[in-house]
Amino acid sequence: MIVNGYTVTRATPAARVAAMLGAITLALLVAAPWWAGRADLRQLGELFLYLSLASLWNLMAGYAGLVSVGQQAYVGFGGYMLFALTMFAGFQPVVAIAAAGLLGALISVPVAALIFRLRGAYFAIGTWVIAEVFRLSFAQVSALGGGSGSSLPVGIVKSLAASRQGREWLSYWLALGAAVLVILVVHLFLRSRRGLALTAIRDNELAAGSLGIDIWRTKFAVYVLTAALTSIIGALIFLQKLRISPDAAFSVNDWTAFVIFIVVIGGIGTIEGPIIGTLIFFALRETLADLGTIYLMVLGAVAILVMLKAPRGVWGFIRDRYDLNLFPLGYRVSRTDNKEP
Amino acid sequence: MDNILKLDRISKAFGAVKVADELSYEVPRGEALGVIGPNGAGKTSMFHLITGTLSANSGSIVFDGQDVTRTSAAKRCRAGVARSFQVPQPFTHMTVFENAMVAATQAAGLRERAAEKLCLEILEQTELMEKANSAAGALTLLERKRLEMTRALCAKPKLLLLDEIAGGLTEAECVSLVETIREIHRSGVTIIWIEHVVHALLEVVDRLIVIDFGRKIAEGAPHAIMESPEVQEIYLGIEADA
Numbered sequence: 415m416i417v418n419g420y421t422v423t424r425a426t427p428a429a430r431v432a433a434m435l436g437a438i439t440l441a442l443l444v445a446a447p448w449w450a451g452r453a454d455l456r457q458l459g460e461l462f463l464y465l466s467l468a469s470l471w472n473l474m475a476g477y478a479g480l481v482s483v484g485q486q487a488y489v490g491f492g493g494y495m496l497f498a499l500t501m502f503a504g505f506q507p508v509v510a511i512a513a514a515g516l517l518g519a520l521i522s523v524p525v526a527a528l529i530f531r532l533r534g535a536y537f538a539i540g541t542w543v544i545a546e547v548f549r550l551s552f553a554q555v556s557a558l559g560g561g562s563g564s565s566l567p568v569g570i571v572k573s574l575a576a577s578r579q580g581r582e583w584l585s586y587w588l589a590l591g592a593a594v595l596v597i598l599v600v601h602l603f604l605r606s607r608r609g610l611a612l613t614a615i616r617d618n619e620l621a622a623g624s625l626g627i628d629i630w631r632t633k634f635a636v637y638v639l640t641a642a643l644t645s646i647i648g649a650l651i652f653l654q655k656l657r658i659s660p661d662a663a664f665s666v667n668d669w670t671a672f673v674i675f676i677v678v679i680g681g682i683g684t685i686e687g688p689i690i691g692t693l694i695f696f697a698l699r700e701t702l703a704d705l706g707t708i709y710l711m712v713l714g715a716v717a718i719l720v721m722l723k724a725p726r727g728v729w730g731f732i733r734d735r736y737d738l739n740l741f742p743l744g745y746r747v748s749r750t751d752n753k754e755p
Numbered sequence: 756m757d758n759i760l761k762l763d764r765i766s767k768a769f770g771a772v773k774v775a776d777e778l779s780y781e782v783p784r785g786e787a788l789g790v791i792g793p794n795g796a797g798k799t800s801m802f803h804l805i806t807g808t809l810s811a812n813s814g815s816i817v818f819d820g821q822d823v824t825r826t827s828a829a830k831r832c833r834a835g836v837a838r839s840f841q842v843p844q845p846f847t848h849m850t851v852f853e854n855a856m857v858a859a860t861q862a863a864g865l866r867e868r869a870a871e872k873l874c875l876e877i878l879e880q881t882e883l884m885e886k887a888n889s890a891a892g893a894l895t896l897l898e899r900k901r902l903e904m905t906r907a908l909c910a911k912p913k914l915l916l917l918d919e920i921a922g923g924l925t926e927a928e929c930v931s932l933v934e935t936i937r938e939i940h941r942s943g944v945t946i947i948w949i950e951h952v953v954h955a956l957l958e959v960v961d962r963l964i965v966i967d968f969g970r971k972i973a974e975g976a977p978h979a980i981m982e983s984p985e986v987q988e989i990y991l992g993i994e995a996d997a
Contacts, residue, residue, distance in 0.1 A: 613848075626858075628827070
């Protein structure tokens, strides 16, 4: 479509190159069971799940302005649903993972109705309180082992695949699939009309409301979508671990603090940020693993340094400097003679 | 007569401060109505009440045949009320074109292709095409004001509210802005325009109302109003070149 010699495109050359490199990387990762060792496979699987959690938290906090410190509620809920549905309802584990997502969306509706009455810091604390309520509630369920938790019965584990190697490979591919699914969903959502509305809300709520955007409904949709996908990731996390307990399932440290670290150093409010943040986080964790608790202090120092020197994170810094976007979310106006206007 | 907007005894107070006090008037479809009054008279608050950013304590607002007194700002916008902000409110990290796209897709409800076409046309009209790919946060004051206008027009409004859009502009900028507003008015859009730059206002509007302390104190033909004693008194000291 051309109007007075101008045309609109969405894909940029950088995005095309990035898409190609992304496809090659993905092909290599799909084939990882044939070239990577068992420990590496496990490590990568965990990385994909953290990448998913970070991308989801970023969608909520970076775009919708919903700074939650209680996403562990859905990680734990998803994990427990996997155990409950396979143990008591006889679901096949993969089916149970999908069902956990559906149930996560369902339970997030009344939770949202409650905590959406709170703003800013109160909202953040509210989400944490809800997560604690989830933890205490699941600790009361004696069929799921109460406070000490339970292990996934051998029969169910074997129903995934007969051999140990088969299970490990499947678990790896599920984690990779989940990460691809999450990034794809976030990307398509942000590219859509709803995404444009959400980006507008991120920048200026007053103007967004005056331009016909229903702010409450948009945020609500993001919250429920995030809850569903976070529950699926939670189920996958505990499928890898094969054991669940309330303290592990609803850990604010593991499922929220590390995730916020990833998003903040990577670059909040961008799709690329959580990807870079996850790579940095795992690189730090691997190199500092022997240091024990000092490792956490180094993480804190890195976070403070990034906040001071590059408040928009590593990717925000790169993007501002080189005007680079790897995911073609925006619009570009150009003249039909291919010059920038 | 076919009124697009009718305010009936609208009141709004913040504590002891009344920003609207039994405010009533009607705007016929296709009119360009000017609003003047001293600073703090409640002009911008009146726009907040019409767009739904503020809700009235009492009274009613009828827009295009519908009672919208309790309707949300978003719904009123989709029904055809668009505004420019006195202090520009751009989506700073989005480009100028993306700012326009927000209005075209969300307020006007257009599909992707139709929205892109409208945005290109409006950007041409508001002379912002040069800046289409610039981040809105990097614009100058004039460009920000043009962006306010661009977004409002991309919402395909039936009623356009302009809040001091000429404030802070040079004479030459003002002339081209007046020409743009005239063009919009000719295309059939009803306009309510708050402005301190009275000579610009008088070139466009069919009728003028004067507001002070949240009340309408005068209403009528522009030049007659400007010569009335009440207005002379209010504008004494900030005498406009009208």
